[in-house]
Structures are given as structure tokens and as C-alpha cells.
Amino acid sequence: MGRKKEIIVSLPDQAWTDHVREGLLAWYDQNKRELPWRKNKDPYRIWVSEIMLQQTRVDTVIPFFERFMDKFPDLVALANADEEEVLKAWEGLGYYSRVRNLHSAVKEVVATYEGKVPSTPDAVTQLKGVGDYTAGAILSIAFDQPTPAVDGNVMRVFSRWFALWDDIAKLSTRRKMEVLGAHLVPASRAGDFNQAVMELGALVCTPVNPKCISCPVQATCAAFDQGVQAELPQKKKAKPPRPVHVSIAWIRRGEQILLQRRSSEGLLAGMWGLPTMENVQDEVVPGDSITPLFTELGLFVEWGEVLGEYEHIFSHRRWHIRLVEGLIRDEKKDLPGEWRWINENERTQLAFPNVYRKAFSLAEKRRKGLSGIQGRLL
CATH class of the missing domain: 3.90.79.10 (Nucleoside Triphosphate Pyrophosphohydrolase)
Structure with missing residues (x-):
């Protein structure tokens, strides 16, 4: 994802890593939600869903995603659409800079990559509005590349798995999490693994009252072992509006x-x-x-x-x-x-x-x- 300052992190051993991968993927296969963007590995659909899901709940996004896909079923259709038409299709989701950046980026894909979403980290992260997380999601889910995708759910899960007290609002903490994610994501089923961590954070390892009794990798969670899962992750309170x-x-x-x-x-x-x-x-x-x-x-x-x-x-x-x-x-x-x-x-x-x-x-x-x-x- 570009050059970054090297982050030194104590990585788990292979036995721990294998146990988490196997347990989490088995749980995901049985418990994953049926979401419209999971029907196939079309990188365009995955890209749109990830942009919509930024700062927005899954249940809110689903009807917007389905309507958006009906109107712009492929990348070229979106690229050729008028901006007012695109904004109207996004109406109600808020954070309109997201869809403006998406619209600009798909035009670039049409012009530069013959309408095909690029599959290399350097190319994807150069697209407008695509940061490290979105790039990691596209590369791993659509192209099964072993690339970490660290969002808020993932940071919460990692904070508890490793009993990390770092402030997750800090960039240095995110970089540490990305190093851990790069170590944990397997060479095969990379997209499933990343989605499994996110799903665990959404359904089990929740912000309040985590359902530790239902966690498939409870035995390897340092926060649960120490009884501090309710205190993690640590995050400095943002200033009120x-x-x-x-x-x-x-x-x-x-x-x-x-x-x-x-x-x-x-x-x-x-x-x-x-x-x-x-x-x-x-x-x-x-x-x-x-x-x-x-x-x-x-x-x-x-x-x-x-x-x-x-x-x-x-x-x-x-x-x-x-x-x-x-x-x-x-x-x-x-x-x-x-x-x-x-x-x-x-x-x-x-x-x-x-x-x-x-x-x-x-x-x-x-x-x-x-x-x-x-x-x-x-």
C-alpha cells in the first residue's frame, strides 16, 4: 500500500495463527450473513459496498446498495452517468464526498484500465477515495490476495485478541494492526478471512457486552483470559460537535x-x-x-x-x-x-x-x- 515507516510488532507464533485461522473460517462458513455484495466476487460491487459501508451500518446500506446496483449495474454505467443522477441515487446515505470520489475513480478506471478494476496495491490505492482499508478489502475479497483490511471492527477484535492498550484513534495503532493483519491473513481464502474478522466484530466481539461465550477463538483471546475485554479497545474521546x-x-x-x-x-x-x-x-x-x-x-x-x-x-x-x-x-x-x-x-x-x-x-x-x-x- 505504498511506503510506510516500519512498525515493530510482536507477532503470534504459527500454532496460534493456524488455530485462529481454522476456527474463525469454520465459524464464518456457518454464520456469515447473506449480504447482497457477497453474491459474487465482482470487484465493482465490492468496491461500491465498501464505500457505502464507511461510517454507515450494514442494515442501512443494504437497500441503498440494491437500488444503486439496479441503476448502475456495472462500472461503465456508473462512469457514464451524470453527477446529479449519481448524487440522487446516493441521496439519504450522507457523506456525499464518498460517492463523488467513487464517481471520479470509476471514470479513471474506464479511461486508464479499460473498465477493469486494477488488481495491484499501488494502482488501487491511487484511485480517488480508496484508502488502505478499502484497497485491502477489494484486493482480498475480489482477487483473493493476502492483503490486510483493517477497519473499526477489525481493530476492536485485534485489541482484544492481543490485549493491546494502544489508542485506536491513533495512526500508529492502525499501522500496528495492519502489520498484525498482514501476518494473520492466509495465502488462500484471504477475503473470507478478512470478512470473518469483520463479521466476528459485528456479531460477537461487539463494542459493548461482547458475546465471548459464542466466540470461536475465545481460548486464544488475551483480553478474555485477563478479564479485560470490556475495557478494550482504548480510544480517546473525540471532541463534541x-x-x-x-x-x-x-x-x-x-x-x-x-x-x-x-x-x-x-x-x-x-x-x-x-x-x-x-x-x-x-x-x-x-x-x-x-x-x-x-x-x-x-x-x-x-x-x-x-x-x-x-x-x-x-x-x-x-x-x-x-x-x-x-x-x-x-x-x-x-x-x-x-x-x-x-x-x-x-x-x-x-x-x-x-x-x-x-x-x-x-x-x-x-x-x-x-x-x-x-x-x-x-
Whole structure:
């Protein structure tokens, strides 16, 4: 996976290694879940599944994966698709940079590798969005190469097997785990072994209350032997998301809704959403803080009421959101490219991050039974 600083790790002996391989693979053959990406060893399907599974639960991914495969059954179909179409197929999974990187990478595979996913570590890790873990998963599962694939489940299992107290949030710990994984993965059934470790972490060696009595390799687990399995792995607590007060505007012109495309960098990069202003202070009059944004665009808004307030948590930010209604009273110039009006029936054609889907839902709930300024605005 490229040149790395040499990590010195005390490796288990061959008898221990053989016992773990045999016991774990036998358990996997009997207990593995039937997952749609395990139906064959198509590297494209495996690649897509691994990208989807990043920071997302298996049960959540399954229906998204099946729909995505129906729409883009092979790598060329995905490479030839329009970005908006790809984003729409991903809608609801979040972390949209994942699918943008995937889309870019499959285009590179078509252009450089004749549409076939490369099978060498150097080539795979050069693909956009493919890190060491994803590369290891593709190489071992699709091509049965003895390459480690170390994700969060694997790090938890290894921490307990070897009673390692290293902080798994540190890169040095991950590198140590990769050395262990490279030693443990067998020359044959490499993909099955890597998946077996992940499966053990998902079903048995769980974060809380591990089911040690059901573990096929309990006898070789140092943490169980020492009675410290509940204390491992060690991980430094991440900083809580930073609170940010945000105004989101639900602006209408007849049956049309005003959209804003976010910056190409940063949070929700390049995604369509509703007009948004971050770091908003308490407003005496709803809409005051976001008014200058529309004035610059030559739009004059009559503000209504606050439709509701809600929270949305990103990895590093917690948005405290106020959704404010507005009606366009006058327009002085054409909108720039990052702004657009859409009709109600066009909304389903675009992909929106969950934070804006919540806003749409909230606004729709307020549309019924309103009168006066509220009724006109909504």
C-alpha cells in the first residue's frame, strides 16, 4: 500500500495463527450473513459496498446498495452517468464526498484500465477515495490476495485478541494492526478471512457486552483470559460537535422554491439546498440575519414566521436550525449560477442532504390549515 515507516510488532507464533485461522473460517462458513455484495466476487460491487459501508451500518446500506446496483449495474454505467443522477441515487446515505470520489475513480478506471478494476496495491490505492482499508478489502475479497483490511471492527477484535492498550484513534495503532493483519491473513481464502474478522466484530466481539461465550477463538483471546475485554479497545474521546446557530430560508415565488448550491469546498460541498446562513445570532425579527444575502442578489423578501426549529449533527458541527418562511416581492436582476428556482414537482429530481430534507418535511407539514401571511407565503 505504498511506503510506510516500519512498525515493530510482536507477532503470534504459527500454532496460534493456524488455530485462529481454522476456527474463525469454520465459524464464518456457518454464520456469515447473506449480504447482497457477497453474491459474487465482482470487484465493482465490492468496491461500491465498501464505500457505502464507511461510517454507515450494514442494515442501512443494504437497500441503498440494491437500488444503486439496479441503476448502475456495472462500472461503465456508473462512469457514464451524470453527477446529479449519481448524487440522487446516493441521496439519504450522507457523506456525499464518498460517492463523488467513487464517481471520479470509476471514470479513471474506464479511461486508464479499460473498465477493469486494477488488481495491484499501488494502482488501487491511487484511485480517488480508496484508502488502505478499502484497497485491502477489494484486493482480498475480489482477487483473493493476502492483503490486510483493517477497519473499526477489525481493530476492536485485534485489541482484544492481543490485549493491546494502544489508542485506536491513533495512526500508529492502525499501522500496528495492519502489520498484525498482514501476518494473520492466509495465502488462500484471504477475503473470507478478512470478512470473518469483520463479521466476528459485528456479531460477537461487539463494542459493548461482547458475546465471548459464542466466540470461536475465545481460548486464544488475551483480553478474555485477563478479564479485560470490556475495557478494550482504548480510544480517546473525540471532541463534541461544535454548536452553530443557523438560519435556513424557505423562499417561495408562486409554486417555486429558491435553492442555493453550496460552495465546492467545505461542509456539504457542491450540494443543492435551501438558502443557509451559519453563525446566526439571536434574531429579534425572523429572517433579519439572512436578509443581506438576498439584498445582494437583488431579491426583496417579505418574511413570515418561523416554521420550526430543529437540530442536525455533522461529525464536527451541531447545527441549531431555525427555518424561516419568506415570499419574494421583487426581483431586480438575474440570479447567478449557484442559485435557481425549481417547481415543486422538480424537487424529486435533485439530491438533497438530510438536513434540507428535514426542512422540506417541516415546511410541508405547515402548509395545511394556514391563513393570512402564512398561507400566502406557503
